[in-house]
Amino acid sequence: MSVLVIAEHDNAGIKGATLNTVTAAIACGGDVHVLIAGHNAAGAAAAAAQIAGVAKVIHADAPGLEHGLAENVAAQVLAIATNYSHILFPATASGKNVAPRVAAKLDVAQISDITKVIAADTFERPIYAGNAIATVQSSDATKVITVRTTGFDPAAATGGSAATETAAATTDTGKSVFVGSEIAKSDRPELTAAKIIVSGGRALGSKEKFDEVMTPLADKLGAALGASRAAVDAGYAPNDWQVGQTGKIVAPQLYIAAGISGAIQHLAGMKDSKVIVAINKDAEAPIFSVADYGLEADLFTAVHELVAAL
Amino acid sequence: MKVLVPVKRVVDYNVKVRVKSDNTGVDIANVKMSMNPFDEIAVEEAVRLKEKGLVTEVIAVSCGVAQCQETLRTAMAIGADRAILVETDVELQPLAVAKLLKALVDKEQPGLVILGKQAIDDDANQTGQMLAALADLPQATFASKVELSADKVSVTREVDGGLETLSLSLPAVITTDLRLNEPRYVTLPNIMKAKKKQLDIVKPEDLGVDVTPRLKTLKVSEPAKRGAGVKVADVAALVEKLKNEAKVI
Numbered sequence: 213m214s215v216l217v218i219a220e221h222d223n224a225g226i227k228g229a230t231l232n233t234v235t236a237a238i239a240c241g242g243d244v245h246v247l248i249a250g251h252n253a254a255g256a257a258a259a260a261a262q263i264a265g266v267a268k269v270i271h272a273d274a275p276g277l278e279h280g281l282a283e284n285v286a287a288q289v290l291a292i293a294t295n296y297s298h299i300l301f302p303a304t305a306s307g308k309n310v311a312p313r314v315a316a317k318l319d320v321a322q323i324s325d326i327t328k329v330i331a332a333d334t335f336e337r338p339i340y341a342g343n344a345i346a347t348v349q350s351s352d353a354t355k356v357i358t359v360r361t362t363g364f365d366p367a368a369a370t371g372g373s374a375a376t377e378t379a380a381a382t383t384d385t386g387k388s389v390f391v392g393s394e395i396a397k398s399d400r401p402e403l404t405a406a407k408i409i410v411s412g413g414r415a416l417g418s419k420e421k422f423d424e425v426m427t428p429l430a431d432k433l434g435a436a437l438g439a440s441r442a443a444v445d446a447g448y449a450p451n452d453w454q455v456g457q458t459g460k461i462v463a464p465q466l467y468i469a470a471g472i473s474g475a476i477q478h479l480a481g482m483k484d485s486k487v488i489v490a491i492n493k494d495a496e497a498p499i500f501s502v503a504d505y506g507l508e509a510d511l512f513t514a515v516h517e518l519v520a521a522l
Numbered sequence: 523m524k525v526l527v528p529v530k531r532v533v534d535y536n537v538k539v540r541v542k543s544d545n546t547g548v549d550i551a552n553v554k555m556s557m558n559p560f561d562e563i564a565v566e567e568a569v570r571l572k573e574k575g576l577v578t579e580v581i582a583v584s585c586g587v588a589q590c591q592e593t594l595r596t597a598m599a600i601g602a603d604r605a606i607l608v609e610t611d612v613e614l615q616p617l618a619v620a621k622l623l624k625a626l627v628d629k630e631q632p633g634l635v636i637l638g639k640q641a642i643d644d645d646a647n648q649t650g651q652m653l654a655a656l657a658d659l660p661q662a663t664f665a666s667k668v669e670l671s672a673d674k675v676s677v678t679r680e681v682d683g684g685l686e687t688l689s690l691s692l693p694a695v696i697t698t699d700l701r702l703n704e705p706r707y708v709t710l711p712n713i714m715k716a717k718k719k720q721l722d723i724v725k726p727e728d729l730g731v732d733v734t735p736r737l738k739t740l741k742v743s744e745p746a747k748r749g750a751g752v753k754v755a756d757v758a759a760l761v762e763k764l765k766n767e768a769k770v771i
Contacts, residue, residue, distance in 0.1 A: 281688070282651065282661055305681040309663050312616070312651035321617050321736035324646045334740065339644050340539045344548050347740040358647075387660035388690045391676065395684035402683070408770070433771065441700070451666065451680050451701055458560075458640065458700060460682075466770040476538055483748055487768045489760065504751035504768065507760050517757040522771065 213297035214243040214267070218289060218310065220302050221248060221256035223278065226263075228405040229302035231366035234263055236359040238367070239329035240298045243267040246374070249288045249381075251278035261376050264368035269376040276384030279393075280306050286313035287382040293318060293354065297332070303358035303461075304404075311358050320352035327363030341457040341480035361404065362463035362484050396450065403453065406436035408466045411455055411482070414442035415471025415492070415511055422448040425512060426470065428519045438462065438482075440472045456481035471511045474499030491515065523633035523692075524579045525568040527602060528623055528653075529561040531586060531593040532643040545741040557593045560638025562600070563698040566705040567668060568636050569601030576670045577634075579603050583626055585619050587611055591721060598716035599708040605721045610733060612726075616644075618733035620652035625729035627657050632693060634675065639664050639697040650697035660690040664699040 215237045220227040230246070237244045245268040246260040257271040270292065276284045289310070293299060299314060301307030303325045315322035327345070328336035334349045335357070403409065410430045416422040422443065430437050439449035441456055455462055457480040467485035472478060474490070474497055482488070483502050490503035491514050500506040507514055533539055534554040542549050557565075571577040582597035584590040585608040594605035608622045627635060640647035654661035662677035666685065669676040678687045680699045726733045754760045764771045 279686075282654075282663070286655065305664060305679075308647050309651065309661075312620075312648035313655035313661075315648070316617060316620055316652035316655040319617075321615055322646070322648050322652075323737065324644075324648060338745065339742070340533070340548060341642065341645070342745055343539050344541050344742050345745050346742050349738045349740055350736065351738070352736055385660070386691075387694075388662070388688050391687040391689050393681070393684060393686040395681075395686075404682070445700070450684075451699075452682060452684055454700075457642065457645065466764070466768070477535075487764070487770050488748075488751075489764070500753070501750045502748045505760055505763050506751065506753045507757065508753060509756070514757055518760070521757055521761045 214245050214295060215240050215298040215300065216292070216296040217244060217246045218299065218301045218307065219246050219248050219256065219260055220304050220306060221250060221253065223250045223253040224255040226256050226259045228366060228402070229304050229361045230260070231263060231369060232361035232364040233300050233302045233359045234265055234367040235364040236326065236329060237298065237300050238265050241332050242297060245270055247272070247289065247292070249277045249285050251275050257376055261374040262370045262372050264371040266372050266374040269374050270379050271376055272379040272381045274381030274384070277381060279390035281388050281390060282309045282313055283385040283388055284382065285310045286317065287385065289314045290317055291382055292379060296354065298355045298357060300357045300359055303360050307358050311356055315356035318354050318356065320354050320356055321350055322356045322358070323348060323350060324358050325360045326357055327360050341477050342483065343476065360461060362461055400430065401434070401436045403436045403438055403460050404462055406464050408433045408435035409438045409462055409464045410435045410468045410470065411438035411440065411472060412443055412449065412470050413440040413472030414446060416443060416448055419448045425515050429468070429515055432519050432522045440478050469499050470515055472499055473497045474502065523577050524581060524630060525571060525577050526581050526583060526627065526630060526632040526635045527564050527568045527597065528583045528635070528637040528649070529565060529593050529597050530558040530641045531555050531584060531590045532558045532641050535559055535642060541742055541744050545743055547739070547742050555589070557596050558638050558641045560640060560698050562705045563700070563702050564636040564638055565597045565600045565602060566703050567698060570703065571670055572601065581606065581630060581632070583608070583623065585610070585614055585622050594721055595716045596708065598719045599712045600706065604719055607721065607723045608726060608729065609723050610726050612733050613735050614733055615735050615737060616646050616648035616652055617736060618731065619649050620656055621731045622726060622729055622733070623653045624656040625731055627653070634670070634693060635695045637697055639699055650695050654695040659693055659695050661695045662688050662690055663697040665696050666699050666701045668696060668702065
């Protein structure tokens with residue numbers, strides 16, 4: 213049996229999360245196929261065919277698939293689902309949106325957010341904000357899975373030469389309609405793909421201070437900007453910057469937490485980072501318990517000095 | 523229009539759970555239990571829709587052990603009109619809960635189902651989407667804004683990189699994200715009032731649903747511990763460490 217990966221893409225190309233998901237798919241065993249469900253998505257299909265380890269790309273193209281509406285994408289996956297032992301989605305906003313629809317229609321359990329493939333039917337996944345790791349076994353005929361991308365290395369984006377097959381697109385259900393989106397345009401790396409993240413907390417005190425203090429550091433390091441839930445709730449940073457259990461799960465090479473105390477829900481989102489730096493004036497802040505390098509200092513002066521020293 | 527609001531009883535947000543020494547699960551004996559925070563947001567949203575006159579009745583539902591009645595009473599103290607408990611001692615997984623909810627959707631015929639995007643215990647993020655699929659309804663997950671009209675609902679969703687707005691035909695399923703609203707504090711008079719509200723108890727068998735778990739938990743273990751590192755004296759020492767020891771900049 214083969215394994216199907218549902219690609220995360222923007223029609224023009226594939227997103228990085230697809231590459232980690234391919235690695236997880238290879239670990240499940242069998243040929244890896246990648247589904248590109250989109251509109252005018254030839255670019256994404258061509259990019260998917262280049263991924264090392266992919267045997268076949270299935271490309272379904274229709275206007276109803278352009279914005280990744282869950283109803284339509286799930287129907288597209290279900291149209292080819294019987295050919296596969298495993299169906300894997302990246303655990304991104306779009307993957308998490310669609311996967312359970314597929315699982316429910318197949319009448320199988322979904323295994324969410326896997327961080328390790330132990331055997332073709334056995335997986336590890338974090339529960340309770342990562343405070344426990346469950347090893348779960350599925351006896352269902354099809355394993356529907358979402359993959360925590362930080363648990364798997366990305367597959368090489370080039371080097372493969374998969375055949376591309378066109379699949380008939382399913383019809384638009386018409387029950388949900390895409391109205392519009394506000395996607396922040398930024399030259400910064402994407403939070404979940406960044407090598408360096410600088411993240412600010414409530415101690416910054418205002419949106420103005422957050423921008424004034426954190427932005428120069430991010431600029432200097434070519435880093436993505438993140439935030440704690442407290443900072444987002446207070447309106448200092450946009451919602452999609454939130455790092456934590458219910459926000460983004462990240463694992464960069466370097467994570468700099470400034471003015472973040474380190475609630476367990478925040479730690480759940482960043483503790484797999486390679487190197488963690490904490491800057492906080494409270495010596496007892498829990499963030500220091502996971503930091504490789506802790507600097508007990510006022511963040512306003514310390515971050516400023518850090519920018520100057522880099 | 524009726525709104526159905528499923529709520530889950532979970533270990534309280536502030537409790538740090540411990541893995542049992544025999545690795546069979548986490549220890550939740552004598553631990554504070556509360557309503558899943560995302561579900562609290564769902565109840566609040568439904569009640570606000572009722573207060574705006576867009577909704578006639580808010581029905582809270584919980585699936586699980588008898589103590590879930592407390593969670594339902596909390597939902598009614600926030601403002602839900604009545605409650606249904608699907609009582610069972612069997613460990614319920616998201617697919618089973620979605621099937622139970624589908625049976626209740628068939629029975630109650632709500633115009634909207636609003637529930638949390640994920641429960642903070644199993645972190646599955648599945649039930650709403652599964653219910654939508656089983657009931658063949660459109661869905662809008664991770665909602666940060668909901669605008670309801672007579673036959674449509676417009677939902678702004680939190681997606682990677684920003685926001686997206688969808689328009690759904692009704693009935694529909696919505697799952698809540700953190701910033702949809704800030705749930706009100708429950709007042710004592712409302713807690714007293716909630717005690718008198720109707721709470722019906724049914725069994726999975728009454729709804730014709732097989733809730734046998736599909737996933738077997740082989741073991742539950744502690745995550746790899748990350749040791750604390752060192753404290754550095756000043757910014758210069760930090761930069762030196764990052765450059766020469768960690769080699770990350």
